[in-house]
Amino acid sequence: MNTDCLTIKNQDMKNQYKALKYRSLVLLAAFFLIASVIAVIALCVGASSISVTDSILALIEDNGMARSIVWNLRLPRVIMALLIGIGLGTSGAVFQAVLRNPLASPFTLGIGSSAGFGAVIAIVFFNGLVNEYAVVIWAFIFTLLSSFLILGVSRYKGATAETMILTGIALMFLFSSLSSFLQYLGTKEEVHGIVFWFFGSLSKAGYREIVMSGIMILAPMPFVFRFAFDFNLMTAGDESAGALGVNVSGVRMLSIALASLMTSGAICFTGVIGFIGLVAPHIARMIFGSDNLFLIPASALIGGVLVLSADTLGRTVWLPHVIPIGIVTSFIGVPFFLYLLIKKTKEYW
Amino acid sequence: MLRLLLSSKEFYPVRFFLASFLLSGLIILNVSAPGTAWAGDVTQAIVIEDAFGRKISVNMPVQGIVVLNSDVLEVLRSLRAQDLVKGVYSEIDKDGVFFQEFLDRPRVGSWKNANAELIADLNPSIVIAYENNPGTELEKQLSPFGIQVLRLNFYKLGTIAKEIRILSKIIGREQQGEIFAAWYGKKLDAIQKRFDYIKEKPLVYVESYSAFHTAGPGSGGHDMCVYAGGKNLADEFKVPYSEITSEWVISKQPDVIFKTIAWGNGFERKDRVFFNNVRNELAARPSWNLIPAVKKGRVHVLDSGIWTGPRAVIGVAHMAKCIYPQMFDGLDPEQIHKEYLEFFQKIPYQGVYISENLSGGAK
Amino acid sequence: MLQVGNLSFNYGKTCVLKDINLNVKKGEIISVLGPNGVGKTTLLKCLLGMIKPCSGFIEMDEMDILKMSSTHRARLIGYVPQAFPSKFPMTVFDAVLMGRKPYVRFVPSENDLEVVSQVLMSMNLNHLGLKDFDRISGGQKQKVLIARAIAQEPNYLVLDEPSSNLDVRHQLEVMDMLRKLAQKENIGIIMAMHSLNLASRFSDRIAMLKSGCMVCNGTPLEVMTPKIIETVYKIEANIHRINGYPYTIPLNPMPENRTNKELLN
Ligand SMILES: Nc1ncnc2c1ncn2[C@@H]1O[C@H](COP(=O)(O)OP(=O)(O)OP(=O)(O)O)[C@@H](O)[C@H]1O
C-alpha cells in the first residue's frame, strides 16, 4: 500500500461526510423556502374580502384597506407564528438534547403549567381579561420561577438529566393543581377566559409583542448554536462529554435557562402551545438525524412552519371562526408525526 | 289500539311486558324521588320545569334555599325572599357591596364546585344552580338528603320572565314575581315595539370577556344585541362563543361595537375612567380606525352587572340607545336601573355601568 | 510525565483507593490489573479529573490536573470509557469527530475533518464511517471510541478495558496499534485490563491492585509470578515464557479460607 492511495481514500471519507452534511444544508434551505412560501400564502388569505392579488400588491404598494390588513393584521400574526414556532422548536430540541430524553418538552419541565398558573393568577386577581400585559408579565414571572427552581435543585443535587426531569415533572403537577385550585375561586367569566388562554391564540399579536417575544426568542439563539456541538457530545453521556472538555453541568444549566427563556417568550404571549416543542424536534430528527448543528436550526424551522400553517389553517378553514391554535397544532402535528414515525426506517433516538 | 292489544289473547306476552314495564317504572319513580313521593300527603307539591327542561316536583312551601350564583341571588332579593337564603356561593365577596345583606350567610363553595356536605349541613329544601355548573354530580350527592337541585339560568332574555315566575311560584311569592316579571316584560316590549318599522338594522360587533371572542347565537350577548335592535355580525355562527380575527371584524365594517368586562362591580364605580380606558384600547387596535364604529366613536364598554343576567334589560336599554340615539332620545336606561334598584332591589341607586358615549347623545 | 502520588479515594465512607503511587512516562504503556471492583476504573477517573481524590496529587507534566481547565486537560488526555453509550444516534464519523471537541471553537474545521478521516483510516474503520454508531457491533464500537480518543491528539491516553469486546485478532491489532502509537507519537498510555496475557505482551509495566492498594508495579516479567497472581486473583496459575513474554495459564480458583490465611501472612 502506498501513501498516495491512502490519501485518496482519506479524501473520499471526508468528502462523503461533507456530502452528507451538505445534503442537510440543502434540506435546511428547502425548509426555509417552504416557510417563506407558507408565509406568503398566509399573508394572502384571511377572513376579509380582499383578493389575493390585492394582498400581494399590498406588500409593495399602498392600496388602502388591503395594505392596512396585510401590514397591520396579517404580517404581525405571521411573524409571531414563526417566532413562536422557532422558539418552541429550538427550546424543545435543546431540552431533549441536554436532558437526553425524547419526552422532554416545555411541559416536562413544568414551564407550560407554570406559565399557565401565572396567567390564571393574572386573570383571577389582576384583571387579565382586560389587561393583556398582566397575563404576559405573570406568565413570564412564573416561567422564570419554575426554571429557577429546577436550576436551584440541580445546583444542590447535581445537574443530571434525571434530577431536572423529576423536578420539572413535580413542578408541573404542582402548578397545574394550583391553577385548578385558583379556577375554583374564579367567576364564570374568568374561568371562560382561562380556558381560552390555555387554547392559545395569536389574535393579540402586534408589533410590540413581536419585539418583546422576539428578543426573548432570538437573543438566546447564538448561545444555543454555540452549544450545539457540546450537545452532540452530551448525547454520548455526561462522563465522556466531560472527559472531552465539556463543562457538562454548566452547559446543561445554562442551556436550560436559555431554552426556558425562549419557551416563555413563546407561550407568555399566546397561551400554551407546548406540543410543538415536543414534536418539532422529533420531526427534525427523523429528517436530519441527530447532529445538533443541524437539528437545532431544523427544529426551529419546522416549529415555525408548523405553527404558521396551524394558525393559517385555524383562521381560514372555518371562516370566520378561528380554531384555537393549540388545537390545530395538535390536529396537523400529530398525524404528520405518526406518519413519520411509522415510515421511518431507522432508530433515530 | 292499546285496548285491542291488551284484550286479545295472542298479545298476552305484550300485556305482560307492558305491565311489568309500568311496574318497574313505578318502582324507579319511587326509588328515585323518595322526597316527593312520600311527603305528598303532608305537604303540597308543585311541578315546575327548569332550565334543563326537566319536570321537577317541589314540595311547598320551600323552607330554605342555597344559592350558587349571583343571578339567582339578585332575583331572590327582588322577590323579597332574603330570609329564605340559607347559604350562598363563595365568590360573593367579589360583589360584597352589592350583596351586603347576604355576607353573613354561610358559604357553600363555588358556582361550579359546590360542596355537597356543606349544603347538606344547612339542610335547605332546594339548591339553585346554573344549567351546566356544577355538574349533575350535585343532584346525585344531594338526593339522599332530599335536597333538590333546581337549574335556572337567568341569562337568556327570552326566558328570564318565565324563570322569575317559576322561582316566585316555588317560594310562594307569586304576586311579587308577577309584578317583577311584568315590569321586566314591559320594559323590554317598550324597546321592542320601536323596531317594528326599522328595515335595516345597524351591524353590531359584540365582544365578550376575552379579546377577539365574539358572542354568537346561543349566548346571552347575542340575545342582548338582537333585543337592542342590532344585527349581530356573528348572526350565523353555530357556536355561542367563538374566537374570530381582527381582520374579519374590520372587513365586516360594524356600525357599533359593544364589549363587556367583568372586573370589579359597576355598583362600586365612581367614574367612567376604567370603561373609557378599555374602550380606547379597543379603538386603538391595529387598523381598527378603518371600522365605522371606531371612526364615529360608537364603541361602548358595558359592565357585566347589566350584561345578561337579571339586569340584562338595563343593558339592552343602554345598547338600544347607543345603536339608535335619535329614536331612543327619550329613553333613560339609568332611570330604569334606578327603578330596578330602588323599587325591586330596595337598595340606593349608585355606580357606573357603561363607558362615556363619544358619538353624542345622552352620556 | 503523568504522576500519581499518595492517591487515596473514598466513595462516601468506603475507601476504594489507598496510597497509590504511579508514574506514566510518555511513550510507555502501563496496564492496571486487578479483580473486578478493585478500583481500576476509579483510578483512571481520578487521572482524568472526573472525580476528586481525598488526598494525594496527580500531576501531568508538572501541572496539577485539577487546576487545569477542562479543555486544556482534554487536549492532553484522551479517554476510552469502559461502557459505551446505550443510545448514540450519530454516524461513526460524527462520533470520532467529537474527539476534536477540545480544538473546536464553534463548528469543526476542515482540519478537524481531516484528522478524523486519518484516524478512521489508520484504524481500518473507513468502511464504517457513515454508519450509525448504534448499528455497528460491540467490537466496532470499542474501536470507534478508541479512534475518538486518538482524534483528541493527546499526550496521554487512558483506556478502560479497551479489548474487552474484541475478538482475538482485533485484540492483537488494536494493542499493536496502541503500542505503535505510544512509540511513534510519544504518547503515554495507561489502561485497565482483564487479559493478563495481552497486558504482559504489550505493556512496559504492569501495576497490580488488590483491595484498593497497589500490590506491585514492574515489568511484566517481574509482576507475572504465580505468587502475585495468587494473592491478587486468588487463583492457581502457571506462567510460561514464550518469545520473552510471560503467559499466564489459569488453573483453579483457590478455596476462600486459604486465601484468607495467606492474607494474614
Ligand atoms: N459511583 C460509585 N459510588 C459508590 N461506589 C462506587 C461507585 N463506583 C464504583 N464504586 C465502588 O468502588 C469500587 C471500585 O469500582 P471500580 O469501578 O473502580 O472497579 P473496577 O476495578 O473498575 O472493576 P471492573 O473490573 O469490574 O471494571 C467497587 O467496589 C465499586 O462497588
Ligand SMILES: [Mg+2]
Ligand atoms: Mg472498571
